[in-house]
Amino acid sequence: MNRSSQREAILKALRSVKSHPTADEIYAMVHDSMPRLSLATVYRNLEQLVNAGMVTAIDGAGSRRFDGNAAPHHHKRCSVCGSVSDIFSEELHHLDNAIERLLPLLECSACSVEFSGICGKCRAAETPFYETVSVRTERGRVNTKNEEICYHE
Numbered sequence: 001m002n003r004s005s006q007r008e009a010i011l012k013a014l015r016s017v018k019s020h021p022t023a024d025e026i027y028a029m030v031h032d033s034m035p036r037l038s039l040a041t042v043y044r045n046l047e048q049l050v051n052a053g054m055v056t057a058i059d060g061a062g063s064r065r066f067d068g069n070a071a072p073h074h075h076k077r078c079s080v081c082g083s084v085s086d087i088f089s090e091e092l093h094h095l096d097n098a099i100e101r102l103l104p105l106l107e108c109s110a111c112s113v114e115f116s117g118i119c120g121k122c123r124a125a126e127t128p129f130y131e132t133v134s135v136r137t138e139r140g141r142v143n144t145k146n147e148e149i150c151y152h153e
Ligand SMILES: [Zn+2]
Pocket: 078, 079, 080, 081, 082, 083, 118, 119, 120, 121, 122, 123
């Protein structure tokens, strides 16, 4: 298997999931179809894809994760399990534009915004469903908007 088809297979595996996997997880995903591919090669290819702008690297708490979705979006990291999910919101485009305008004024070259909170899975594991519903009803406000824009694996 030549270098470009290796890279192609890694990109395809990354784009097939929404979980923002680590390099180790991507290695595990492609290992069955490419048993001779080493972890070091997966790391190298991922860095090349990031440098080419085809893949986004997400650095935060814990290890570096990768995202094959090129559409502009933001991320939410679960403060319990560390999973990263996508946030697609029109309103956040305004934030991005404001940051872009501010960067030269602040003499900065880049800025990354990451949201944190508890993911749907961890929330479900912690709080029985009926409790969640009653708490929301007491507050008189059901926060459905947030759920519409967050896609959890
Ligand atoms: Zn979680």
